[in-house]
Amino acid sequence: MSQLTKEDLIGIRRHLHEYPELAMHERATHDYLLKTIQSFNQQYIEIREIPKLPTALLVYVNGSNPKRTIGYRTDIDALPVSEKTGLPFSSKNPGVMHACGHDIHMTVALGVLNWFSEHQPADNMVFFFQPAEESENGGKVAYELGVFEGKWRPDEFYGLHDNPDLPAGAIGCRMGTLFAGTTEVNVDLIGKSGHAAYPQNANDMVVAAAEFIGQVQTIVSRSVNPIEGGVITFGKLDAGTIRNVIAGQARIEGTIRGLTQKMIEHIVDRLKMVANGVATSYGAEVKIHFNQGGYLPVENNDELTRRLIEFAKQDPETDFVETQPAMTGEDFGYLLSKIPGTMFWLGVDDDSQLHSATLNPKESSIPKGIKSITRFLEYRMNN
Known part of the structure; x- marks a missing residue:
């Protein structure tokens, strides 16, 4: 497969939305992600599975002139919510829905990975497709299993969360704590x-x-x-x-x-x-x-966050919004307590809030988010 088109990305997102799975039970999601990643150019990438965390996936991308290893994380689980959007691609799994937008998160991560499979990055990269964010703290479980050791340990970690209150495709961030x-x-x-x-x-x-x-x-x-x-x-x-x-x-x-x-x-x-x-x-x-488990505050690293904000403010392709901290929880905070990094928002412009049975993120956010993230990561690798 060459570069994913906008139509490809929307098709991926809708498939993931139709088949949501709860924490630690994301078997079909794992298989679909694996099949999709295996269709990418394999020249620079290495896929790793974790027997003790069988729904997780890691992908290593070899850099051309690495100075560091950059991590990118996406969560893959859904919520026990009965969907009420009425969309033609509504959940086919009764009582389960991607009501927190993790289908958007996964699609953006696949788009970023696909880009770097076609355009070899300067730095090494580790993509972490993480189960069990909504419950059972999958990030903490993975860390304690020793997943991030040796070449698989990022020097810095990035991840996003969709935000219905921001314009579609906008990047939101702040210095300090993003999530409680x-x-x-x-x-x-x-x-x-x-x-x-x-x-x-x-x-x-x-x-x-x-x-x-x-x-x-x-x-x-x-x-x-x-x-x-x-x-x-x-x-x-x-x-x-x-x-x-x-x-x-x-x-x-x-x-x-x-x-x-x-x-x-x-x-x-x-x-x-x-x-x-x-x-x-x-x-x-x-x-x-x-x-508390793995649900520590998402405390963004000062240096890395300042660099992200500086890039987003001056990048002509990025719509940046400085945001306030939120009292919602996110288990990426545990990984950020171990590895410096930054979490940021991706705007999806919807009247319904996260965890709502009517959440319907704007799909136009997907290609915009991929473009901003890949541009930032390439900027980071050159600075």
């Missing part, structure tokens, strides 16, 4: 159940849970610097079985968001203090469990 880190929090409160008419003989965990939730609201409002920001959201509360029985147990589930790892750790410490206080006040046992 996320930590799941589960709280179990254990007291003593009893008859509703005899509260003195029980220990009511509905009341204790209400007190805990109320006190937690003061963490962000009174313990976090307002210009730094943080979020605590409890989205689920389970307690009790029937109206006339005092609940002896309650479970609260939520999420913490912070723009730096330091902020997340600060919020975690304050949550523990509140939990200990409620336990003492109510004579209850309070168990609190945190799980």
Whole structure:
């Protein structure tokens, strides 16, 4: 296959959109990606599979005069969302949809890889087609498996995320944190159940849970610097079985968001203090469990990000937008905590938001994104 045309790219994107798969189950996606990559010019590239992470793919591109190895990552999984776009190429897998635009991400990555398979890069390159971004932190899993060792370890890593709020094909970025880190929090409160008419003989965990939730609201409002920001959201509360029985147990589930790892750790410490206080006040046992996994803040490297922004601002082919940080999570943050790099937005101009059942990114963003990214990477290799 020679250079992919716009029609080729749209065909690839629509096929990927029709057959979305959930985290760690992207088997058909893997096979389609592999088949597509095998159709490219193989003169400069080497394909690698990972038996312990079987839906992942890595592709090495040999540079003509390498000074470094540049990494490019795309995520490949979908979400458990039932599509409501009404598109002729809507998901054929019930209850699963590329509602976060990873079909766009993959298509752009294939376009960039295809370009460098036809136009040998100066530097070596590693393309990482990563499973399980939406859950199960595939980037962290790959790193801990030792995937990025030897020649497969990039000196710097790049990746994008589509953004419905930006014009189609625009590149958005900022210095510092692009995406927040996320930590799941589960709280179990254990007291003593009893008859509703005899509260003195029980220990009511509905009341204790209400007190805990109320006190937690003061963490962000009174313990976090307002210009730094943080979020605590409890989205689920389970307690009790029937109206006339005092609940002896309650479970609260939520999420913490912070723009730096330091902020997340600060919020975690304050949550523990509140939990200990409620336990003492109510004579209850309070168990609190945190799980961050690989969802660290996406903290862009200063030097590499400054170079990307400088290029995008002066490049006549790139529409650049300086963006604000977002409280959404992305497991590319884990890889950026190990390898310097930059994540940026690709505008896809849609009224629906990410994770929406009606998300319908503009396909005109694909060739524009490929052109901007390849031009930047070639600029990087020459500077």
